Amino acid sequence: MSQPSEHGATAASSLPTSVPAPVPGQHEHSSLTKLTSGVAATGARGEMGEALLEVRGLQKHFPLTQGIVFKRTVGHVRAVDGVDLTLRRGETVGLVGESGCGKSTVSKLIVALEKPTAGSIFFKGRDVARMGGRALKDYRREVQIIFQDPYASLNPRMTVGDIVAEGWAVHADVAPRKGRLKRTQELLDRVGLNPDYVNRYPHQFSGGQRQRIGIARALALQPEVIVCDEPVSALDVSVQAQVVNLLEDLQDELGLSYLFIAHDLSVVRHISDRVAVMYLGSIVEEGTADEVYSSPSHPYTQALLSSVPLHEPALRGQKDRILLQGDVPSPADPPSGCRFRTRCWKAQDVCATDPPQLVDRGQGHPSACHFAEARTVVPVDVE
Ligand SMILES: Nc1ncnc2c1ncn2[C@@H]1O[C@H](COP(=O)(O)OP(=O)(O)O)[C@@H](O)[C@H]1O
Ligand code: SF4
Ligand SMILES: [Mg+2]
Numbered sequence: 001m002s003q004p005s006e007h008g009a010t011a012a013s014s015l016p017t018s019v020p021a022p023v024p025g026q027h028e029h030s031s032l033t034k035l036t037s038g039v040a041a042t043g044a045r046g047e048m049g050e051a052l053l054e055v056r057g058l059q060k061h062f063p064l065t066q067g068i069v070f071k072r073t074v075g076h077v078r079a080v081d082g083v084d085l086t087l088r089r090g091e092t093v094g095l096v097g098e099s100g101c102g103k104s105t106v107s108k109l110i111v112a113l114e115k116p117t118a119g120s121i122f123f124k125g126r127d128v129a130r131m132g133g134r135a136l137k138d139y140r141r142e143v144q145i146i147f148q149d150p151y152a153s154l155n156p157r158m159t160v161g162d163i164v165a166e167g168w169a170v171h172a173d174v175a176p177r178k179g180r181l182k183r184t185q186e187l188l189d190r191v192g193l194n195p196d197y198v199n200r201y202p203h204q205f206s207g208g209q210r211q212r213i214g215i216a217r218a219l220a221l222q223p224e225v226i227v228c229d230e231p232v233s234a235l236d237v238s239v240q241a242q243v244v245n246l247l248e249d250l251q252d253e254l255g256l257s258y259l260f261i262a263h264d265l266s267v268v269r270h271i272s273d274r275v276a277v278m279y280l281g282s283i284v285e286e287g288t289a290d291e292v293y294s295s296p297s298h299p300y301t302q303a304l305l306s307s308v309p310l311h312e313p314a315l316r317g318q319k320d321r322i323l324l325q326g327d328v329p330s331p332a333d334p335p336s337g338c339r340f341r342t343r344c345w346k347a348q349d350v351c352a353t354d355p356p357q358l359v360d361r362g363q364g365h366p367s368a369c370h371f372a373e374a375r376t377v378v379p380v381d382v383e
Contacts, residue, residue, distance in 0.1 A: 049088055049090050050088065050124075051087070052123065052225055053143070053225060053257070054085075054087075054122040055110070056119055056120050056121075057118060058082070058106065058116055058118075058119035059082060059118040060102075060116055060117050061077065062077040064076060075332050077330075077332045078281050079102045079281060080102045080281050081102075081282050082282050083106055084358070085276060085283070089224070089255065092257070092260050092272045092274075093273065093275070094261075094265075094268030094272030094274070094275040095259060095260070096261075096264070096265050096268055096277050096304065098279075101281065101328070102281045102331070103263075103278060106278075110227055111140070111227055112139065112140060112143075115129075123139055137171070141171045141222070142221075142224045143223060143224070143225045143227065145227045145228075147231075148230035148234055149234055150208075150211040151202075155202070159198065159199050159200065160188070160198055160213055161181070164184045164220050165184050167220055168180060174220070174221055183220075184198055190216070192242075193216070207235050207236075207239065208242060211232070211235065211243050215243075215250070223256070224255075227261070228258055228260045230261050230263065233262065233267075244271055247260075247271065264308065265292075265308050266308040270289075275288075275293070277304065279340055280339040281339075284358070284367070285300070285365070285366065286365060294376070295363065295375070297369065297372040297373055297374045298340075299344050299345065302375055303322045303324045305377040306321055307322075308378065326342060329342055336352055337350070338351040338352075338354075354370070355368075356368045
């Protein structure tokens, strides 16, 4: 069922070389020439294409062990406990939830850094778990990841040029050996870094620049999907916008699809076509970015939205304030029924016994709450 990449094999090789190098850290979009790879890019805000990634009933339970010599399993951390997601070509899906809810585990499962306990991941209709040899190698090239921490994710002993080119050691056919330096420089240029800096080390760059290096490393393998695991969470707000803009430009030009992970709904709103809200290992609400933002129907989504800072002083007083009580329960011992019930102000007896399904109960999009009801939390005209 696999289909050829729409990028073709020439996306990076057609990168412009005549673009003046921007000053690192002062990324200028206007100075960047559009790529001419012939991609029929739909872009994040255009019409969506075929389903590329389909995640069904995904679970990851980590064993909890006791003992030093004789380890015995005393329980399991249900980091991911039944996640369904679909990512279409050219689309961005935002995955949002508090720290510890299982977002990074989902991303590691998708890029095959972890093996699922149960459930499946299909890429263009093929089950990743059944892929072997060539197909798995192709998959590992086509689905790339950008990590949250640009300090930890780059090897401090490697030059930036070697970091960007590292993947070509395994996927040699993507970049012919002869033109690799030029290609690395083209990639650095494309992400807004000075191509003359190929021989510098990660510590010589700022946080935002290091994240650009991570993006160049992902692009080097000409992926179709990039899993962005909180790519801007560690950056200053002003730098966050620059990195998000770069990702959007790249999507428009290359037809990339993103799973964009964040713990804050404000970051994903503008970049996402659809948003999935995660709580304690599963998705509790899903819809278009506008549906989830304008008419959140799960109490957890409403609480998350109410904590998003508003930049318009005039609108601040209009926001519905919901303060979440208590801590996130342990994923090793999640509450029965609805997992949100220990913090939910609407909880009834049924919530302790019946796990709510993620379905549309008339609010226009799926929500895993027995009493789902759309509520305006943030004034709708807030942009
Ligand atoms: N390798 C692991 N072994 C045991 N527990 C893990 C492992 N990785 C993650 N966890 C646990 O799984 C849960 C989800 O973690 P994670 O996916 O990193 O969440 P998030 O990215 O949303 O912060 C957490 O409770 C975390 O401690
Ligand atoms: S199902 Fe019950 S506990 Fe869960 S979110 Fe809805 S009202 Fe709250
Ligand atoms: Mg994480």
